Structure formats: C-alpha cells, structure tokens
Amino acid sequence: AQRVTQPEKLLSVFKGAPVELKCNYSYSGSPELFWYVQYSRQRLQLLLRHISRESIKGFTADLNKGETSFHLKKPFAQEEDSAMYYCALSRPMDTGRRALTFGSGTRLQVQP
Amino acid sequence: DGGITQSPKYLFRKEGQNVTLSCEQNLNHDAMYWYRQDPGQGLRLIYYSQIVNDFQKGDIAEGYSVSREKKESFPLTVTSAQKNPTAFYLCASSILSGAPDTQYFGPGTRLTVL
Numbered sequence: 476a477q478r479v480t481q482p483e484k485l486l487s488v489f490k491g492a493p494v495e496l497k498c499n500y501s502y503s504g505s506p507e508l509f510w511y512v513q514y515s516r517q518r519l520q521l522l523l524r525h526i527s528r529e530s531i532k533g534f535t536a537d538l539n540k541g542e543t544s545f546h547l548k549k550p551f552a553q554e555e556d557s558a559m560y561y562c563a564l565s566r567p568m569d570t571g572r573r574a575l576t577f578g579s580g581t582r583l584q585v586q587p
Numbered sequence: 588d589g590g591i592t593q594s595p596k597y598l599f600r601k602e603g604q605n606v607t608l609s610c611e612q613n614l615n616h617d618a619m620y621w622y623r624q625d626p627g628q629g630l631r632l633i634y635y636s637q638i639v640n641d642f643q644k645g646d647i648a649e650g651y652s653v654s655r656e657k658k659e660s661f662p663l664t665v666t667s668a669q670k671n672p673t674a675f676y677l678c679a680s681s682i683l684s685g686a687p688d689t690q691y692f693g694p695g696t697r698l699t700v701l
C-alpha cells in the first residue's frame with residue numbers, strides 16, 4: 476500500500492541554520508511527490524513538486540528512489556519559513572484516476 | 588487566496604443530525620476533493636470527483652456522502668452514521684490536464700459534534 480511517513484512532528488531551528496524536513500514513501504510504481512505548506516492563518520498550498528526540479532523560497536527536494544525519500548531542504552532558515560509542511564504522494568485509485576496521499580506533517584519553528 | 592470557498596467556517600452539530608458542508612470553486616477546475624484533517628494524522632481523502640455527476644469514494648468514505656451536480660460545487664454531507672465526525676474538513680480542486688496533482692485548497696470548515 477502507498478504510504479508517506481514524516482517522522483518528525485516538530486522541528487525547531489534557529490534563524491540561519493540549515494533545515495531538512497524528512498519524508499519517506501512506500502510505493503511500488505514510479506512516484507510523483509509533492510511538498511505542501513500551510514502558514515499560520517493561510518490555506519494549504521503547493522510548495523514544490525519533484526518533477527519540476529525547482530527551488531521555491533529557497534527550498535529544494537530531491538527524490539531518492541534508492542532510499543525512497545523526498546526530503547525538503549533549505550540551507551538557511553528564515554523566520555517566515557515557520558509553518559506546517561506536508562509531504563504528499565500521487566497514487567492511482569481503483570478507478571484508474573489519481574489522488575494524493577499525505578504524510579502527517581511536520582511543524583517547522585524557526586526561532587530568532 | 589480566493590478561488591475556492593468553504594462555508595461555514597465553524598459548524599456545530601448535535602449527535603444524530605446530518606450536516607452539509609459547502610465547497611464552491613470558480614477556477615474552472617474539473618476535479619474536486621474532500622479531505623478530513625485530524626491532529627497528528629495529516630489529510631485523509633473522503634471523496635473525490637473528476638467530472639460533473641461522477642464521484643468516487645476515497646479512503647474514509649463511510650458516514651459521508653457527496654454530490655456533483657455542477658462543476659463549481661461539491662457539497663459534503665456528514666451523516667449520523669459517521670462515528671467520529673468532529674474534525675477539520677478541507678475541500679480542494681485541480682485541473683485534470685497539465686499538472687493534475689497540483690491541488691488548490693479552501694480555507695476549511697471545523698465541525699464539532701456536541
């Protein structure tokens with residue numbers, strides 16, 4: 476079965492420190508992975524997706540099929556990065572259509 | 588923000604009552620989704636719909652029902668059969684072509700059963 480694991484419920488770092496939010500997945504096919512973010516009092520929104528190989532707000536995430544991981548990284552954390560981060564996996568449903576499976580989320584706290 | 592609206596923001600229900608949560612989008616998206624968010628469990632898919640008049644059960648559909656009579660609207664009914672309905676409910680939408688898995692979320696409805 477498809478599964479997304481985010482082992483840390485809370486990650487607290489100081490401003491300027493590197494950040495790595497962990498995400499591991501379980502999926503037998505070719506995975507499509509995403510990071511979503513929810514800032515305080517804002518809606519859940521897409522941060523980045525692995526197929527784009529993009530850097531958004533200084534964040535990057537590399538798909539490692541060998542380790543089945545899609546960790547989110549940023550070299551220097553900013554206070555405005557404080558938010559809830561969700562890793563998500565696109566998976567086929569019985570109908571042949573696709574849906575997202577979300578991890579349980581990691582709250583990132585960046586302290587001044 | 589904008590594009591997807593959910594109402595009401597807060598909803599209180601007595602046990603045994605059905606209640607309907609509204610979700611409307613003006614993004615011209617074909618696909619719409621309902622998720623339930625509980626503390627420490629992330630988002631779980633309740634129902635989804637890829638086109639009008641068609642919808643499919645997600646992972647936790649028991650005790651819920653939906654309809655998709657219009658492209659813009661995907662209301663969710665929480666029935667009295669749902670054993671633990673108190674939760675935060677999120678609606679989302681996406682286009683089917685291009686980047687179908689880029690989902691746009693509404694602000695959510697917090698349902699509390701009294």
